[in-house]
Structure formats: C-alpha cells, structure tokens
Amino acid sequence: xxxxxxxxxxxxxxxxxxxxxxxxxFAQTGGLTGTCKGDDGKPLAGYTIMVERxxxxxxxxxxxxxxxxxTYIGLAPGDYKLTLTDPNGRTVFFITRHxxxxxxxQVDFDMAKEKAAAQKDLAANxxxxxxxxxxxxxxxxxxxxxxxxxxxxALYAEGKFTEAAAMFEQALPFANPKNAPxxxxxxxxxxxxxxxxxxxxxxxxxxxxxxxxYYQKAMELTPTDSGLYNxxxxxxADMGKIDLAQxxxxxxxxxxxxGAGRVYYNMGVTFYNKGKMDEAATALKKATxxxxxxxxxxxxxxxxxxxxxxxxxxxxxxxxxxxxEALETYLKLDPSGKxxxxxxxxxxxxxxxxxxxxxxxxxxKG
Numbered sequence: 523x524x525x526x527x528x529x530x531x532x533x534x535x536x537x538x539x540x541x542x543x544x545x546x547x548f549a550q551t552g553g554l555t556g557t558c559k560g561d562d563g564k565p566l567a568g569y570t571i572m573v574e575r576x577x578x579x580x581x582x583x584x585x586x587x588x589x590x591x592x593t594y595i596g597l598a599p600g601d602y603k604l605t606l607t608d609p610n611g612r613t614v615f616f617i618t619r620h621x622x623x624x625x626x627x628q629v630d631f632d633m634a635k636e637k638a639a640a641q642k643d644l645a646a647n648x649x650x651x652x653x654x655x656x657x658x659x660x661x662x663x664x665x666x667x668x669x670x671x672x673x674x675x676a677l678y679a680e681g682k683f684t685e686a687a688a689m690f691e692q693a694l695p696f697a698n699p700k701n702a703p704x705x706x707x708x709x710x711x712x713x714x715x716x717x718x719x720x721x722x723x724x725x726x727x728x729x730x731x732x733x734x735x736y737y738q739k740a741m742e743l744t745p746t747d748s749g750l751y752n753x754x755x756x757x758x759a760d761m762g763k764i765d766l767a768q769x770x771x772x773x774x775x776x777x778x779x780x781g782a783g784r785v786y787y788n789m790g791v792t793f794y795n796k797g798k799m800d801e802a803a804t805a806l807k808k809a810t811x812x813x814x815x816x817x818x819x820x821x822x823x824x825x826x827x828x829x830x831x832x833x834x835x836x837x838x839x840x841x842x843x844x845x846x847e848a849l850e851t852y853l854k855l856d857p858s859g860k861x862x863x864x865x866x867x868x869x870x871x872x873x874x875x876x877x878x879x880x881x882x883x884x885x886x887k888g
Contacts (some may be wrong), residue, residue, distance in 0.1 A: 529822075551593035553626030558586050558606060561633050565590025569614070571631075572605040573597070576618075597621050606631045667696035671705065674712070683716035687732075701743045707753075710736035714757050730761050748778035752785055759792040767792060768801070783813030790822060800830035803842075810848075817855035821865060824848035828868070842874050 526811030553571065562840045574581040577600050584594045598621075605616040615636055621627050626855045697705045700799040710733045717729035737754040744750065771789040775782040780782030790806035793799075806823035809816055827845040834840055849865045849872075856862065 550613040555626040558631040706740035742862040802826040820852040
C-alpha cells in the first residue's frame with residue numbers, strides 16, 4: 523500500500539502535468555482591449571467594434587460599456603481590421619492592427635486624435651494643399667457672387683430693373699462655369715424688363731440688344747435649355763422681329779417636347795398681342811393638339827380665330843372654322859374659369875341668341 527504522503531505527491535504531479543499541458547493552449551491566443559472616445563473626449567457607450575481577421579474569412583464583434591471600454595480575448599494571432607460603428611450601425615472609422623500572443627493588445631479609438639492625425643497627414647500632402655487653396659478661392663468667389671446677386675434680386679423685386687442689371691453685372695465676374703448661365707439669364711431677363719419701362723426709344727433699343735446678347739451668351743454655355751429660347755422668342759416679339767421670335771419658340775419646343783404645348787401657347791399669345799392672328803391661331807392650335815386639356819389655349823385660340831371672322835351682307839358675324847368648337851371645349855374643360863362668362867357670351871352671339879346687326883328703332887307717334 524502507498525502511504526498518504528505518496529498519494530499527495532502523485533496528485534500534485536498530476537495537477538502540474540495538467541497545468542503544463544494547458545499552458546501552451548492559453549499561450550496560443552491573444553486579445554484586444556481599449557477605450558473609445560468621441561470628438562469631445564467623452565466615452566462612446568453602446569458602440570460596436572467589428573473584428574475581422576484579414577488572412578482568413580472570420581469576423582466577430584464586441585460592444586463598449588458605459589465607460590466606452592471593451593475587451594475581446596481568445597483571438598488567434600494575425601492581422602485584424604477593427605471597425606468602430608455607432609449605435610445606428612454607421613461606420614465611424616477603422617484601424618488595422620496585428621494581434622500577437624499573450625496579453626490583450628491595446629487598441630483605443632479616439633476620434634479627436636484620429637481627425638487631428640488625418641489633418642496633419644493631409645496638410646503635408648501637396649495635392650491636398652492645392653485643393654484647399656482652390657476650395658478657399660471658390661468660397662471667396664461664391665461669397666462675392668451671392669452678396670451682389672442677392673442685392674440684384676432685391677432691386678429686381680422692387681421693379682428697379684436698371685439698378686438690378688447693374689448689380690448682376692457686378693456679380694458676373696464672380697461666377698464660375700457652373701453658375702454663370704444663371705447670372706447671364708438673369709441679366710438678359712432684367713435688361714428685357716428695363717426695356718419695357720423705358721420711354722426713350724434709343725435707351726429701350728439699347729436695353730433690348732443687351733438682353734439679346736446675354737441670352738445668346740447663356741445659350742452658348744447651356745445650349746439645351748429650352749427656357750432660354752422661349753424667353754428670347756418673347757423678347758424678339760417685343761422688338762417686332764416676328765420671324766426671329768418664331769424660330770426661337772420653335773427651337774424651345776424642339777428641345778422640350780414634353781413642355782412644347784406651353785411653348786406654342788406662349789408663341790400664340792405673343793403673336794396675338796402683335797395682331798398676327800394667323801400665326802397666333804396656328805401656334806395655339808398646336809398647343810391644344812399637344813396638350814388636349816389645356817383650357818386657356820382653347821379660349822385664346824377662339825379669340826385668335828375671331829380675329830379672322832367675317833360679316834355677312836346682312837351684318838351677321840361669320841366665325842372662322844373651329845371657333846365655336848374651341849369655345850365649347852374651353853367651357854367643358856373649365857366651366858367656371860376666368861374667361862367662362864366671356865366665352866358663353868361669345869357663343870350666344872355666334873349662335874344667334876343675341877342680335878348681331880344694328881336695327882334703327884322707330885319713333886313712337888306722339
């Protein structure tokens with residue numbers, strides 16, 4: 523029989539053997555530990571660190587506690603990508619580290635330090651410096667543009683078109699290729715408005731020519747902007763250049779087929795106001811064909827056709843073909859519209875419900 527002392531020695535030997543055998547297992551892993559802080563230095567509680575091994579496809583995650591601390595043990599040695607994400611799952615930034623054997627590797631996420639380091643790296647980069655200078659220059663230009671452009675807008679709103687145009691002229695040098703078309707178009711529109719208020723014929727013509735020039739410059743930069751052609755068409759019409767106006771309106775319609783109905787409507791209104799009833803009727807007819815529910819176009823079409831009406835030998839009004847149909851369609855589409863009363867009155871007149879010829883009233887015998 524073995525003595526009690528002998529049994530204790532055997533037991534101790536077994537424990538030592540187990541510990542020796544187990545020691546290499548613990549020594550074969552490492553871990554992570556650290557603290558996460560925000561820009562203000564406060565702990566980032568409830569944030570997640572995604573742990574991704576780079577050599578093989580493996581990942582896990584760990585959350586920070588109330589103090590912004592985290593620990594993850596039992597990681598195999600290797601290179602890891604550690605990504606910090608906020609409670610909504612958005613990535614804040616990531617760090618790559620090599621994890622070795624033994625005690626956990628300290629990896630802190632300090633947003634303030636990370637941003638400072640990034641800025642330092644960028645500051646030493648010549649390409650970054652160049653972009654920073656360009657950005658500062660653009661910001662300065664934009665500030666100058668906005669200040670003068672806003673002043674021009676305020677004057678425009680007050681109807682001070684000559685003064686507004688002067689401010690937009692000052693804004694133009696600050697404009698870059700992206701916003702230059704906006705300033706040019708505004709200049710053109712403003713000079714057109716200024717011309718409309720001029721009583722001096724030469725001054726009016728001068729303003730109109732400036733408006734034309736600025737529209738053309740804007741078109742050079744944005745050749746597919748149908749609105750510019752539409753507006754230039756209206757300007758040419760005001761100048762009495764009907765052929766040029768019609769060409770610009772047509773270009774606007776070609777560039778914007780979806781909005782062509784409105785363009786032909788504008789063309790028709792322009793010709794109508796100039797007393798060009800044939801051209802007005804043609805344009806307004808196209809507007810109704812493109813936009814069959816465009817009520818106003820039908821009413822103005824009827825008005826243009828009324829300008830082509832004739833009188834019978836008895837003095838009765840003979841409307842041009844399509845006049846009555848245009849009025850009826852207008853009332854059907856907009857029975858309580860702004861021109862509804864006038865449309866009904868015209869229909870009554872044309873249908874003979876209202877006397878259309880003058881008859882001398884006989885005097886009563888006294």
